[in-house]
Amino acid sequence: MLALAFSDVHSPKYLHLLKADGRYRLTLMAGDLVERSRVENLRPVVEFAKSRSDFIISVFGNEEYREKEEEFREAYPEVRWLDDEYAVMDLGGPCVSVVGSRGSLLRPTSWQRKHLPNIEEEYSKKPEVIRKLIREAKKECPTVIYLSHYAPTWKTLVGEKRSIWPYLGDPRIERVLLEEGVRLAVHGHAHYGRVAYVNLGRLTIYNVALPARGKPTKIAIGVQRKLI
Template sequence: MAALAKHRDECSRAGILIWAGDMVDRGRVSALEAVVEASRRSCPSARIVAVFGNEEYMDREEEFIRRYPSVVWLNDTYIVVEEDIKLAIYGSRGVLDRPTRWQRRHIPGIEAIYRHRAERAAAALRELRGKADKVILVTHYAPTRLTLEGEDPRIWPELGSTIMERVVLETAPDLAIHGHAHRSKRLEAVLGRTRVINVALPARGDVAVIDL
């Protein structure tokens, strides 16, 4: 909340406010109300676009969508909006090279789910290149290992995906935004022709302001 208030002037002019997942803790749907209210106070004109993180549990996605219809939830889907430019945003939880132990126990077929997400993202990003002036990929999990520096390399496979890294290199979105890497020391990188930004609040200690 304080980070948003700190950027009130920039936020008041923002056309889009992007949430890259983990807006609440442990699937607490009701807790998002305070985040929505704070966002509306600081960024009254901004369209809120969000992807789910691992803290917005998969079995509660529909509840989040029903309770917060003012949020544009992107779940392996995209929107095209007109700001000063035509902007396409594709959003997804993202992909992990190695599902976590909890995921392997509780989400049947999680490896296949991740493969399908990567394939779907690649197809959509190729399509969107012809529909917009700028294309943004938003995922919760990191789409490259470049912005995982500072995290323990032993858990990099549970923070991001080399498969998605290949997708980014092949489809070249203009910008890739992610969260999840809370201890990252490298918050921005360039992967091929794509600028990658880790917007995880614990890593940055602030919100990220991006001017396209």
């Protein structure tokens, strides 16, 4: 099954990069879809996704401000928004579970420290929050996709300045994904990441940021069968 994935449209800035042929069962959007949380600017992004796929799942990025999340949910009910949540999708065949989160940073930015109370505590707990969600999702459907805005690994950050990697992602999440047997993860945020994807054993992690890739990413989703 093919899915279409992208992030960091920063609509309207990178709308011209939203081009893809064909139709897909699922579109995965990994945050920073608009600039400065302008809810109305998401409409052309959602219309593009609707024109190419049957189901749309998205997480929020740092440009979708926390205080605006409900506005996004209400304005775009055709999108399944996930914020430290999971959804089990019936795509006309075997099921797929998507665990969605903004993700975590190894080190909060100075802006986050100033404006988001308890952000350090939140990030310290995030790996285990993700682990719990994956385990709950796998009980309902064994094929789990991890979708986040921030990178769950540093291996896809090559191309970004090494000094800012702790502000772009959190490699502790990579360990959780490997330990829990997740085979596919999708993230954004890394505009200058030169590595489109990395294989870590049976786990593949994609950076689908539009400024880095230049177009949406097509991803084949393999289905894991339950053992009887």
